Amino acid sequence: MKDIFIDIDYSQIYKFGQKIGGDVFLQKRNPERNQIVAVLSDGLGSGVKANVLASLTANMAKKLSFSPMDLKHSANIIMDTLPVCKERKISYSTFSIADIRYNALNSNIRVNFLEYDNPHALFFRDSTNIDWEGDVTILDREKAFKKEEIVHNVFNLRVGDRIIIISDGVTQAGLGASRSLGWRLNGVKQYISDILKDSPSISSRALTKQIVNKALSLDGLASKDDITCCCIYIRKPRRTLIVTGPPFLKESDDLLCQKIKDFKGKKIISGGTTALIVSKHLNKKIKVDLSTWSKDVPPSSTMDGMDLVTEGMLTLSKVVYTLEKKIPLVELANDAVKKYIELILDSDQVHFLVGTKINEAHQDPSIPVEIGIRRTLIERLRKTLEENYLKETSIEYI
Amino acid sequence: MDKKVKIKICVGTSCFVQGGSDLLLYNDFIDPEIIEKCDIEGISCFNACKGHENGSAPFVMINDKIYGDMTPEKLNKIVIEVYHARNK
Ligand code: FES
Numbered sequence: 001m002k003d004i005f006i007d008i009d010y011s012q013i014y015k016f017g018q019k020i021g022g023d024v025f026l027q028k029r030n031p032e033r034n035q036i037v038a039v040l041s042d043g044l045g046s047g048v049k050a051n052v053l054a055s056l057t058a059n060m061a062k063k064l065s066f067s068p069m070d071l072k073h074s075a076n077i078i079m080d081t082l083p084v085c086k087e088r089k090i091s092y093s094t095f096s097i098a099d100i101r102y103n104a105l106n107s108n109i110r111v112n113f114l115e116y117d118n119p120h121a122l123f124f125r126d127s128t129n130i131d132w133e134g135d136v137t138i139l140d141r142e143k144a145f146k147k148e149e150i151v152h153n154v155f156n157l158r159v160g161d162r163i164i165i166i167s168d169g170v171t172q173a174g175l176g177a178s179r180s181l182g183w184r185l186n187g188v189k190q191y192i193s194d195i196l197k198d199s200p201s202i203s204s205r206a207l208t209k210q211i212v213n214k215a216l217s218l219d220g221l222a223s224k225d226d227i228t229c230c231c232i233y234i235r236k237p238r239r240t241l242i243v244t245g246p247p248f249l250k251e252s253d254d255l256l257c258q259k260i261k262d263f264k265g266k267k268i269i270s271g272g273t274t275a276l277i278v279s280k281h282l283n284k285k286i287k288v289d290l291s292t293w294s295k296d297v298p299p300s301s302t303m304d305g306m307d308l309v310t311e312g313m314l315t316l317s318k319v320v321y322t323l324e325k326k327i328p329l330v331e332l333a334n335d336a337v338k339k340y341i342e343l344i345l346d347s348d349q350v351h352f353l354v355g356t357k358i359n360e361a362h363q364d365p366s367i368p369v370e371i372g373i374r375r376t377l378i379e380r381l382r383k384t385l386e387e388n389y390l391k392e393t394s395i396e397y398i
Numbered sequence: 399m400d401k402k403v404k405i406k407i408c409v410g411t412s413c414f415v416q417g418g419s420d421l422l423l424y425n426d427f428i429d430p431e432i433i434e435k436c437d438i439e440g441i442s443c444f445n446a447c448k449g450h451e452n453g454s455a456p457f458v459m460i461n462d463k464i465y466g467d468m469t470p471e472k473l474n475k476i477v478i479e480v481y482h483a484r485n486k
Contacts, residue, residue, distance in 0.1 A: 272410040272442035288409055288440025293422060298414040299440050311442070313411055 004159065005237040005348045006100065006109065008038055009204035010230030011212045015046045015169070016222040022050025023167045023228035026058040036100040037062050040230055042118060042167045043093040050226075053082060053093040061097045075116065075139055075150050094118045096165045098232060109157040109234055116150050119171045119185055122164040123155065127196035129189050160200075162207075163232045164192060169225035170211065174218030183218055204231035237392075239265030240347040244312060245355030245374055246273050247398045256398055257281040259353060261305075266343050269303070271312030274355060279303060292335050300336035307343060310336040316377050319344075323384045350385060352378055352395040401484045403436045403477055406459040410443030418456035420470055427470040428477060435481055 010025045022045060027038040039061045043053030057078055064074040082093065094117035102109045113134070115121060123130050134153030141148065155163065166188060175182035183191075188211070195202065195210060208229040215227045241263045247256050257278055260267060269275045279286045284304045293299040297318055298311040310316075318337045329345075332338040344350055354374070378395065385391040407421050408414075424438060446457040446464050453466025458473060460480055465472075 275442055286442055288442065290422065290438070290440050293409070293419070295419060298409040298411070298419070299422070301440070301442060309442075311409065311411055311414065314414065 024054035169227035173215035413456035
């Protein structure tokens with residue numbers, strides 16, 4: 001598993017009354033080439049027309065290559081393709097493009113960054129804002145109506161770094177109303193610095209959400225333009241270990257417990273018998289929490305050093321079902337399944353440690369649960385986590 | 399002073415699916431005054447489901463004795479009996 005995670009997410013609020021955005025954010029992950037491209041484009045005006053312009057721009061940007069050599073070329077292609085607005089004599093949508101290349105083995109992350117007419121992107125190392133300028137290239141396109149400047153920069157990112165890209169709906173929030181000149185880049189910068197000082201490891205989703213909500217409030221809760229913010233954040237992956245089933249050989253119980261102890265991250269023990277083994281070997285008490293259960297999910301328990309201890313099959317199958325059906329967290333009963341899902345969705349990587357011993361109790365034909373199910377359930381869980389929730393998973397049998 | 403009745407309800411898979419979940423609604427079928435005199439907790443598995451000496455699931459342990467084939471009525475009855483036997 002990779003030791004680094006590139007957390008990219010965005011938040012957006014459309015211009016008040018619009019059902020479609022003129023700001024478009026796209027990201028494309030290309031794991032085979034160790035590349036991610038993220039694009040924010042703002043089409044002229046708002047509504048459908050702007051959305052088409054921005055989508056077109058963002059899609060082109062995603063496909064073009066951005067090595068410094070043909071940077072200008074790429075930008076030219078984009079700008080030449082976009083239609084011209086007859087009255088305003090401006091042809092474009094604005095764009096910011098981050099072409100992120102990483103090396104799977106080390107933490108070297110290189111971002112080729114290109115910006116045209118969007119507010120200047122912000123760069124934070126931990127919670128400190130770092131000013132950057134980049135090289136300016138003037139495009140001298142024949143058809144141009146005005147001077148067209150492209151800013152290019154290469155960022156070498158490390159853990160704790162963030163690039164935050166915003167649309168002008170953010171910098172101009174509150175214009176003429178709560179702030180005569182709008183929020184402005186400096187205001188946004190200060191606001192982000194304050195957040196990062198309080199919560200240095202805030203996720204991209206939570207951070208961008210706070211920023212757009214603040215912009216919305218400056219606009220008096222009726223956004224004057226599309227408000228979009230996206231964040232590229234380099235961090236250590238959040239990991240969760242799921243231990244389920246007793247080891248095939250009794251002698252491996254110690255090994256199992258050692259592996260649990262050594263794991264760095266959140267820990268879920270999924271199964272009563274497994275919990276008993278761990279409790280015995282690590283000399284930790286299991287305490288059943290009778291306040292959290294529902295009709296088909298037994299109560300969860302607590303154990304020192306573990307984040308969650310649950311019953312096995314019933315809980316696991318409900319977890320799988322809920323994730324596959326993409327049932328939102330708010331609709332779930334307050335039981336072990338909800339806690340389980342919260343933990344996994346909050347991680348980037350999930351590691352399964354699966355014991356392969358046959359559970360005697362479950363061989364009783366009168367009991368509607370059978371052991372072969374464990375493997376199937378785990379396979380389904382991995383599949384949905386990878387495909388629907390973009391988590392990385394791995395598995396180990398013991 | 400009253401001696402509390404110790405009740406451990408199994409919430410393991412076998413017990414839960416065979417009626418153990420109904421036992422967790424003890425507030426609905428045991429007199430609140432009696433509940434106050436009990437220490438009720440959940441247990442993940444007594445291993446009783448692996449043998450047949452104590453009957454079949456669901457299992458409940460009352461003052462260190464395991465009872466099988468438990469139902470809400472039976473649990474209520476035993477708890478009352480045990481409580482009165484202790485506090486005679
Ligand atoms: S599940 Fe109740 S005794 Fe095993």
